[in-house]
Amino acid sequence: MNASILEAARIEMARRSRQLGGILATDGYQGLINRARTKAADWLRPSNLVWPVFPEDVIAADLSRPPLIRVRRAEPGDPILVNWVMSPPSAGSGGHTTIFRILNYLQRHGYRNRIYFYDTYGSDLKYYENIVREYYGFTSEIGDMRNGMPDADAVIATAWPSAYAVYNARSAGKRFYFVQDYEPYFHPVSSSSVFAENTYRMRFHGIAAGRWLAEKLTQDFGMQADFFPFGCDSARYRRDPSSARSGVAFYARFGTPRRAVELGLLALELFAKRHPHVELHLFGQKLGRLPFKFINHGSTTPDRLNEIYNRCFAGLSLSLTNVSLVPYEMLASGCIPIVNDAENNRMVLDNPYIQYAQPTPHALVGALEAAMCRPDFETLSIQGAGSVSATSWETAGAIVDDVLRRALSSSPEP
Template identity: 60%
Template sequence: MINRAASQIGRRLRQVRRVWLAEGPEGISRRARTVLAEQIRPKTALSPVLPADVIAADLTRPFQPPMPSAKQGEPIAVNWVMLPPSPGSGGHTTIFRIINYLQSHGYRNRVYFYDPYLGDHQYYESVLRTYYGFAGPVGNVGETMADGNAVVATSWPTAYPVFNARCAGKRFYFVQDFEPYFHPVSTASILAENTYRMGFHAITAGRWLSEKLRAEFGMDADPFDFGCDTSRYERRSGFERGGIAYYARPGAARRGFELGVMALEIFARRQPDIDIHIYGDKIGTLPFKTVEHGVVNPDRLNEIYNKCFAGLSLSLTNVSLVPHEMLAAGCIPVVNDAEHNRIVLDNPFVRYAQPTPEALAAELDALVSEPAFDSLSRAAAASVNSATWDDAGARVDEVFRRVTRT
């Protein structure tokens, strides 16, 4: 036993020496914190959906709710069931762009929080009021939902309480991504996939999702096209371009953070005089020089884009809003080449590259070396001027009116 202990101690000391020489004290600290986190982490994590809601959702015997038709000239009442929002949430931003459009066109919108984590709903309601500008009624799914013309799930955990609810209203599913991909193959991925079998009518962010849900799950699905807030994101004079931007989200695996960092490391070696602006999250030390911005508001982000030739925006599932915002500012987005990105973006000024560090870096390198960049930038900005969120809202309005009148 003593010999085994001595062998293990020697082994660990040699490992510590290798890490110190290769990565310094930061490498030691990172590994120690990782081991400690694994030791104190509960063996069973909190679930994003209450098990009781999953058990209650018998997909073989779905409840058939009364579906009062929306009468011509009467307001359509919509119950939106959502996870509690945080300021700046991209998913909630899109939802409330649509809700606020509908509200301005005579709808009665109600919001119901679904929160297995038991947060402070008074705080979350204040976020809705002050950050997203929502003035309608706010409640909790644990209370009885009012009857409506439509009841809308907005993420896979919320689909379960919507399926189980006994209030009147046609069931809809506002789908912004293919959420089973958010999880490794697991109970969570299966539970997420099962929500597409609940018989809801899907309203999807872009055509890729509607085509996928129709083909693989037989869902009724209508897409809306992404808009771009060109009042906030625009190409401005007075800025000298000398950098590239990177939307970094290490906590969201679908944004390919590690792949992006490897691509930027190659790019930084080739273009050491080009600033690399990183925003989205605070990252810390990387193996190349960066200008780190963390979380920024839209006005500051537009300034960053106007200082950059190009931006790296990786989407391993449905595309984010970032490429359209970059384009509006005349900053050319470099995106991983994938069917879901090409279908949704559908813009000739987006640069696609195979999802390898070398290919992504080469596309960034080509853009900062482009001799006719100014004219390219102007044309790219002009290409998104017609894409508005009012168009997206009008499309959702049309779907609600058509489906709730049948």
């Protein structure tokens, strides 16, 4: 018995020794450190994680028996009252930036907006209230969804966890769903993906970012959905004719896997071998060692990002769900976006200066090379920037305004 235990231990030690030797030979000591940190993180991570939605809200949401919601009817001349239910925003959050662009447009055009935080993590909501006021410039009422919310003309969910709170709330107000992406794709096939998918069955009126998402919600779930077009902040992102272009840009943040970070990094590894003289600008988060030389910008500001784009011929902007804001922002700076070829991207962007490639490293590299080596690149860059100069968030705000007014005017009398 003891001999068999010792033999098993000897075999295991030999296996581990060969494994460590192989890691050391290929990845060096940093590879060993990274694996040790991953194991330590797995060991420290609690078995029961905090959900982004309160379990009691999922239980309370009986989709077979939708609640009867009173519709508050504003008096003539009164502002339209809107309750927005959202997660606490960080400064610069892409999704929240779009929400506040629309919200602030409505505020300037006579609406009265109120914000209610939906948070399961025990956050310091006073801290996030300060961000909303100082970074996003919001001056009206901010509350905690746990304390309920008063009646309004419209109540708007902004992500799948908040949709449960909006569904269960008993305050008056026609229900809307501000949908910026197909959120079931944010999760592996799991309870979370099902919870997210079920929110599209709550009979809210959808206000979707782009046509692809609106059509998907309508076709797959029978959801009534309008859409607004993507805008571009051309005051911040603009072409600098004096800037010397010598690089390629890529948004690389592992926290957003739908942006195909690993695929982009493999393409850049191949690109760097072919073009070692071309600068590679990575932004989104601070990255560790990669198998190629790059400039690590980490998380950066829009003004700094505009400078980066103006130093680049082209940039990778990959999206496996709804398209991001990056392609238009790159284009406004004269940087040609290389986008993975997919219906969700082509349908929304619809711009002849955006270049598409199949989602393989070699195809993406070929598209980068084709853009970089074009003899008429200067003309392409100028025309590309001009193509989005009139792509304003004011247009998007005006469309959302029209959607809300039409939907509220067609609601049945209380």
